[in-house]
Amino acid sequence: MKSKRSDLLKGKPENWMIWGVNEKFRWVLQQLESSEVFVYATRSAGLEGGLALYGVARGVAELSGKYWPQGGKWLAFYLEVRKAAPGVLEHPENPKAWKLVPREKLVETGVPVLPGPQKLKPEQAEVLRKLLESM
Numbered sequence: 637m638k639s640k641r642s643d644l645l646k647g648k649p650e651n652w653m654i655w656g657v658n659e660k661f662r663w664v665l666q667q668l669e670s671s672e673v674f675v676y677a678t679r680s681a682g683l684e685g686g687l688a689l690y691g692v693a694r695g696v697a698e699l700s701g702k703y704w705p706q707g708g709k710w711l712a713f714y715l716e717v718r719k720a721a722p723g724v725l726e727h728p729e730n731p732k733a734w735k736l737v738p739r740e741k742l743v744e745t746g747v748p749v750l751p752g753p754q755k756l757k758p759e760q761a762e763v764l765r766k767l768l769e770s771m
Contacts, residue, residue, distance in 0.1 A: 639683065642654060642699075644697050644699075644711065644712075644714075647687070648714065649716065649761045650720060651691075651692075651716060651717045651718075652694065652714055652715065652716050652717070653714075653717060654699075654713070654714065654715070655673070655675070655712070655713060655714075655715040656696050656699075656710035656712040656713065657710065657711050657713075657752075657753055658710060658711075658749075658752075659708065659709040659710070659711055661711075661740050661752055661753050662711060664711075664753045665711050666695055667715055668693045668695075668696065669693060669694075669695060670692060670693065670694075671692070671693045672690060672692055672693075672761050672765075673691055673692070673693050673715055674687060674689075674690045674756070674761070674764050675688045675689045675690065675691075675733070676688065677734070677736060678747060680769070684734025684736070684738065684739075684760055685736070685738075685739055685740045686721070686734075686739055686741075687721065687735065687736055687737035687764060687767065687768060688720060688724050688736055688744060689717055689718075689719055689720035689721065689724055689725075689768070690717075690718055690719055690720075690764060690765060690768055691715045691717040691718045691719075692715070692716045692718060693713050693714070693715060693716075694713070694714040694715065694716050695713060695714050696711070696712070696714075697712040697713055697714050698711050698712070699712045717734050719768045719769055720768070721734055721735055721736045721737060721768060721771055722734070722763050723735050723737040723771055724736075735771065737764075737767045737768060738769070741767065742764070742767075745763045745767070746760065746763070747760045747763055747764060753771075
C-alpha cells in the first residue's frame with residue numbers, strides 16, 4: 637500500500653489501495669461496490685496466517701499492465717482501508733511484524749476460513765470488524 641502508489645491511485649485518498657481477486661472469482665466484482673472486504677493473510681514462511689485488515693470496496697480498477705509480481709489474471713478493485721491489524725500498515729514489507737487475528741480466533745467466533753473469496757453473514761462481518769478494532 638505504501639510503495640504501490642500507482643497512477644491508478646492518483647487523486648485517491650491515502651488509505652485507498654488496489655486489491656484484487658483471481659479471474660475465476662469474477663462474481664466478486666459483480667457484487668462489489670460498497671461491500672465490506674476482509675483480507676486474510678495465508679500461512680507462509682514466517683507468517684502463521686490470520687485476519688490482516690478490512691475496508692470497503694470503492695469500485696473496479698482497470699489494470700493495463702502487470703501490477704502484482706506473482707502475475708496471473710487478477711481483477712482489481714479499489715479498497716478503502718478502514719482498520720488493519722497492528723504492524724500491517726506500519727511494516728507492509730515485514731510480515732513477521734504483523735500481529736494478525738489468528739485463524740483459531742476466527743473459528744472460535746464461528747467465522748470459517750475457506751480458500752478464496754466468500755460471502756459472510758452480517759453478524760460474521762460484525763465479529764471480524766470488532767476483532768480488528770479491539771487490537
